Amino acid sequence: MDLYSLLIENREIIKIFYGLLIGLICLIIVLKVDKLFRLSLHQGIRYLRNAFFFYGVAFIIRYIFGALIFYEYIDGKYLSVITIIFKYFLIMAGFFLLYSLLWKKLESSKNDDYSSLFNLKIIIFYIMALVIVFLDYVWQTHYFIFISQVILFTIASGISYLNYARGKSEHKFLKFYFAAMILALAAWIFNALSALLDWNRYFLINSYLLNIIIFLLFLYGVVNATRLK
Secondary structure, three states, rough: OOOOHHHHHOOOHHHHHHHHOOOOOOHHHHHHHHHHHHOOHHHHHHHHHHHHHHHHHHHHHHHHHHHHHHHHOOOOHHHHHHHHHHHHHHHHHHHHHHHHHHHHHOOOOOOOOOOOOOHHHHHHHHHHHHHHHHHHHHOOOOOOOOHHHHHHHHHHHHHHHHHHOOOOOOOOOHHHHHHHHHHHHHHHHHHHHHHOOOOOOHHHHHHHHHHHHHHHHHHHHHHHHHHHO
């Protein structure tokens, strides 16, 4: 039995540990990034913190509650609700990552008195996330979230590369952005290919592995940055 077959056969148990692992990584990143923000007052870091908060909630909801439904500890009728919530938080996390790269072009001042979770510009992303989730629900598909995230991370990868090439990164951990964005783009492409090929297990497992690498990469960068501070 090869590794992929072993992982597939035990996928529901693995999903629980997968969700817990990423949720724990996200919690550590949120705490570390919040500390970094309080030291630097860099507005982009506020949105990065929000992104990993949303990622953490999304993965805990999807993989922990999804496994509980699979093992019939929770009624299966809640699966569609959990999927909708998961998608929404996942999309918003991506938007916050992108906004953390664009905030200087979209905000006129360095005032941190307003809410980074709820302001007029961020509300647009909340609405866009609702539209994407609604379209997926109505057409009973995942293609809208895949298309949106592939486009989003293509843009984020381009911006991250320009920041890296021009040496504009203002914090040490931002040098990890480019590599993380490229890997995130690859993970979403694997997810999309998996869905197109009737949830091909090889693409699906590879996307899981890439996700773990991405979050660990961000964790490494954030821990190093806070250590330097």
